Amino acid sequence: MDINFIGHAAFELTDGGSSVLIDPFITGNPLARINADDLNPGVILLTHGHGDHYGDIVAIAKRTGATVVSIVEIATELEGEGVENVVGANLGGTVAFPGGSVKLVPAWHTSTTPKGTVSTPAGMIIEFAGKTIYHLGDTCLFGDLELIGRRHAIDIALVPIGGHFTMDRHDAVEAVRMIGARQVIPCHYNTFPPIKADPEAFKADVETSTASEVIVLAPGERHTT
Ligand code: NI
Numbered sequence: 001m002d003i004n005f006i007g008h009a010a011f012e013l014t015d016g017g018s019s020v021l022i023d024p025f026i027t028g029n030p031l032a033r034i035n036a037d038d039l040n041p042g043v044i045l046l047t048h049g050h051g052d053h054y055g056d057i058v059a060i061a062k063r064t065g066a067t068v069v070s071i072v073e074i075a076t077e078l079e080g081e082g083v084e085n086v087v088g089a090n091l092g093g094t095v096a097f098p099g100g101s102v103k104l105v106p107a108w109h110t111s112t113t114p115k116g117t118v119s120t121p122a123g124m125i126i127e128f129a130g131k132t133i134y135h136l137g138d139t140c141l142f143g144d145l146e147l148i149g150r151r152h153a154i155d156i157a158l159v160p161i162g163g164h165f166t167m168d169r170h171d172a173v174e175a176v177r178m179i180g181a182r183q184v185i186p187c188h189y190n191t192f193p194p195i196k197a198d199p200e201a202f203k204a205d206v207e208t209s210t211a212s213e214v215i216v217l218a219p220g221e222r223h224t225t
């Protein structure tokens with residue numbers, strides 16, 4: 001499986017045939033090196049409604065017919081926008097899609113879409129191509145990360161480190177210890193001035209204090225696992 005770091009919190013998972021797109025903020029994302037029109041996902045996952053995650057989701061879903069999975073309130077909004085294949089779920093729920101599944105888990109944050117729909121944010125545990133990937137969404141450090149890590153054997157965690165709107169790189173080290181992921185890819189940093197962070201310092205701190213390996217990806221870069 002390839003993990004393509006599009007930039008910010010946007011990732012694409014591919015296994016040759018199918019692809020899963022997460023939090024597709026591409027237009028207006030200063031880190032993105034591609035256009036939204038270049039992506040052809042079969043599935044789009046949305047952690048919460050903020051514009052830096054919601055991004056191009058309506059345009060991509062309408063163009064590709066991809067199945068979109070989100071929390072129920074946002075799913076209802078997307079249906080109203082004319083997106084055809086939307087599955088609304090809630091925390092604790094698992095949604096199967098061709099080639100995998102996604103489970104919604106808590107994230108401590110807020111969530112309002114650009115149109116104003118208020119809902120609960122989520123993290124996402126994704127089973128795809130034989131791997132378990134945990135996209136934490138936007139969250140602060142919280143105790144139930146340990147429970148999530150106990151419940152799931154995480155191969156790769158996608159962890160925000162930018163601070164200001166999410167956990168910072170120091171809290172993220174503790175989050176990684178609690179989750180116990182085999183590999184960690186930092187995200188949600190250096191997109192805008194308030195979320196400036198040093199991913200190499202995060203990597204050094206994680207690798208000296210936990211058993212996890214940190215892979216720092218530049219936007220547009222892929223990691224194969
Ligand atoms: Ni957010």
Ligand code: MN
Nearest residue numbers: 050052138165
């Ligand atoms: Mn965000």
